[in-house]
Amino acid sequence: MIPKGKLIAIGGAEDKGTDKDLFAVHKNNPNYSELSVLKRIVDEAGGKHAHIEVVTTASSIPGEVWRNYLNAFTKLGCTKVFHMRIRKVKDAEQEDVLERLKSCQLIMFSGGNQSKITSVFSGTEFFKTLKSRYEHENFVITGTSAGAMAMSHVMISDGNAAYSLLKGEVKNATGLGFVEDVIIDSHVNKRGRFTRLAQMVALHPSLTGVGLGEDTGVIITKTDELEVIGSGAVMIVDGSHIVYNNIKTIKDGSPISLEDLRVHILQKGNLYNCKTKKITV
Helix, strand or coil: CCCCCEEEEECCCCCCCCCCCHHHHHCCCCCCCCCHHHHHHHHHHCCCCCEEEEECCCCCCHHHHHHHHHHHHHHCCCCEEEEECCCCHHHHCCHHHHHHHHHCCEEEECCCCHHHHHHHHCCCHHHHHHHHHHHHCCCEEEEECHHHHCCECEEEEEECHHHCCECCCEEEEECCCCECCEEEECCCCCCCCHHHHHHHHHHCCCCEEEEECCCEEEEEECCCEEEEEECCCEEEEECCCCCEECCCCCCCCCECCEECCEEEEECCCCEEECCCCEEEC
16 A cells, blocks of 8 residues: 655754754755754654654663754754653553554654664554554654664664675664665765665665665655655665676675666755656756
8 A cells, every 4th residue: 555654764863953063064065954854854744833752762872862852853943742762562552652652743763773673663552553654644754873774674683884795794684664665774974884785785686775874864755755855865776777696696704796786876855766766856
């Protein structure tokens, strides 16, 4: 089915209006403006009076992460911003948490460890409600860094970028599965993760690799239409044209070899359709 809701996947380090050094970095970047990614999220959810819930399950410092988002959303004029401090499965099953999930317009998963998100929420009533609202309502699910990576069915769970062109050095697991046809990686610029995504696309060439830069994201509608937002770049890794791929025949630890792996680099306002493989600039 075509969901009525939207997914917003962010590459991490989205501007929260607290880093005064960002102006020097972005002074010549016309795509940068303070809090722009978070402002777009709020707009998609219906504006500053939308009910927003921030889920910090992935983070090892949930209190600090929550305060940063509360300050940022408050700067944008938001008046209904709340913290879902969910650490265990039983926390997600509490009646008041489920009621808040049913009444909010936007839920945002913070960064941290994506495997914590899947281990806590998979199979729960919380997850079933979340998925149902995404499928049947004009509802927004946002994730940043680990929260973005957990959105897809195939999820990168681990992998050192320095060794990621060696078979087996990038691990994958089952994500939340809101979107089936893409696989998402975050911090691709600063942490050099393009090759992690390349190995995942080599393993799953029918999937579109989406590599998100910092302070940058994609709005996913109808599961396959992507719009780039933010100040940086998004890498699209397309394996549908691969004519040679040795990853199924080599042993773990051996370097992979690919012919005709296609890569596109998109900026704010560019659109990409994962089915047609077409870019609208």
